[in-house]
Amino acid sequence: MLNQLTNADLINIAEEFGTPVYVYHAEKIKSQFERLQSAFDNTDTKFFYAAKALTNINILRYIKSIGCNIDCSSINEVQLAIKAGFAPQNILYTSNSIAFSEIEAAKDFGVNINIDSISNLEKFGKKFGHTYPVGIRLRPNIMAGGNLKISTGHEGSKFGIPLEHIDKVIDLVKETGLFIHGLNIHTGSELKDVEIFAKGIEVLFEVAKQFPELKFLDLGGGFKVPYEPGEEGTDIEKLAEKVKEEFNWFEKTYNRHLQVWFEPGKFLVSEAGYLITKVNVLKESGHTIFAGVDSGLNHLIRPMFYGSYHEVQNISNTAGEKKHYTVVGNICETDTFAENRELPEIKEGDFIAFLNTGAYGFEMASNYNSRFKPAEVLWKDGRAVLIRKRDDLGDLLKNQLQVL
Ligand code: LLP
Numbered sequence: 001m002l003n004q005l006t007n008a009d010l011i012n013i014a015e016e017f018g019t020p021v022y023v024y025h026a027e028k029i030k031s032q033f034e035r036l037q038s039a040f041d042n043t044d045t046k047f048f049y050a051a052k053a054l055t056n057i058n059i060l061r062y063i064k065s066i067g068c069n070i071d072c073s074s075i076n077e078v079q080l081a082i083k084a085g086f087a088p089q090n091i092l093y094t095s096n097s098i099a100f101s102e103i104e105a106a107k108d109f110g111v112n113i114n115i116d117s118i119s120n121l122e123k124f125g126k127k128f129g130h131t132y133p134v135g136i137r138l139r140p141n142i143m144a145g146g147n148l149k150i151s152t153g154h155e156g157s158k159f160g161i162p163l164e165h166i167d168k169v170i171d172l173v174k175e176t177g178l179f180i181h182g183l184n185i186h187t188g189s190e191l192k193d194v195e196i197f198a199k200g201i202e203v204l205f206e207v208a209k210q211f212p213e214l215k216f217l218d219l220g221g222g223f224k225v226p227y228e229p230g231e232e233g234t235d236i237e238k239l240a241e242k243v244k245e246e247f248n249w250f251e252k253t254y255n256r257h258l259q260v261w262f263e264p265g266k267f268l269v270s271e272a273g274y275l276i277t278k279v280n281v282l283k284e285s286g287h288t289i290f291a292g293v294d295s296g297l298n299h300l301i302r303p304m305f306y307g308s309y310h311e312v313q314n315i316s317n318t319a320g321e322k323k324h325y326t327v328v329g330n331i332c333e334t335d336t337f338a339e340n341r342e343l344p345e346i347k348e349g350d351f352i353a354f355l356n357t358g359a360y361g362f363e364m365a366s367n368y369n370s371r372f373k374p375a376e377v378l379w380k381d382g383r384a385v386l387i388r389k390r391d392d393l394g395d396l397l398k399n400q401l402q403v404l
Pocket of ligand 1: 053150186188189221223263264266302359
């Protein structure tokens with residue numbers, strides 16, 4: 001049974017560590033991972049946590065402790081993963097638009113690499129021939145994802161080697177002896193429909209016929225988590241059934257066994273995260289009341305950048321009379337978290353929680369307006385532990401050389 005993180009616990013954390021503060025529920029991360037594991041039970045499937053969603057070193061160590069592998073999107077994430085204790089064979093580096101020197105560095109660390117351009121693939125082949133296996137990231141030319149900014153597999157996308165260039169890859173294999181051991185796609189984030197994954201598998205099977213040394217097909221991440229009340233996420237169990245059916249068919253038809261890899265980010269950490277803020281100011285205006293909190297787009301940019309919905313809760317007053325509020329930040333920009341939302345009466349000083357903010361919340365935070373990044377707290381075994389201190393003025397000045 002998942003240990004609970006109640007509103008009273010969140011209020012205690014806000015009072016002890018101050019606001020704004022991100023809180024992550026460790027056992028929720030574990031239960032999400034277990035759901036994946038049990039759905040894909042009896043299959044040859046590996047999960048690599050997409051670290052870009054949340055990279056606090058304690059989260060990485062926790063992810064490792066529950067038996068999950070890790071997917072990185074920069075050489076720095078690779079180094080954090082190594083620091084967190086992941087073995088190189090459990091680290092995957094799925095790159096895009098990076099310098100070849102980073103790929104060489106990843107090779108030196110001995111991690112798995114997915115290369116996403118013909119240009120880097122050619123350099124890799126010429127330098128290393130058949131000595132080091134690599135995966136290739138393909139652009140499957142499928143339009144899908146929660147919004148255009150997070151759709152990565154369509155024909156206008158910068159990500160991956162366009163499917164229509166596969167002949168060039170085959171030529172490179174012939175010319176340089178490249179050892180292609182995996183094919184990767186990541187079609188986008190918030191892929192609710194299992195059929196999108198099925199389409200991706202179809203594309204990969206077609207390509208797989210031309211690569212005899214394959215060990216795995218990597219279907220990327222993108223499982224949708226429910227953000228709005230009543231919304232549904234990806235049906236993981238149905239997805240697992242579909243994947244089993246398809247891969248069994250492939251194995252029987254072509255007498256080849258292929259491992260399945262996934263790179264879930266949001267699915268593992270999003271629902272485990274809460275951003276707790278405090279109401280600074282109430283301002284009545286026409287049809288709404290602005291509730292201005294001690295945070296903003298510098299701490300949670302998803303609503304402003306993607307138009308994403310995050311559930312807002314007044315954890316200080318859950319049963320009050322309902323009124324309409326527009327919850328805004330304190331940054332000198334129009335940083336609206338939620339527009340005209342019906343919430344129990346808010347008073348100045350109340351704690352407001354933004355739910356489902358474990359993924360791409362803190363990770364996309366900045367020091368805009370010279371404000372401090374929030375503290376981070378891990379809730380584990382029914383206890384709250386500080387895992388990142390709030391910034392202070394020293395952090396703002398840390399890398400500045402005061403020459404004047
Ligand atoms: N693998 C690759 C190669 C990716 O590019 C990503 C996400 C993932 C896996 C994990 O996707 P997920 O399971 O988290 O959907 N900042 C945006 C999401 C950007 C995702 C970038 N790539 C957001 O807040 O919605």
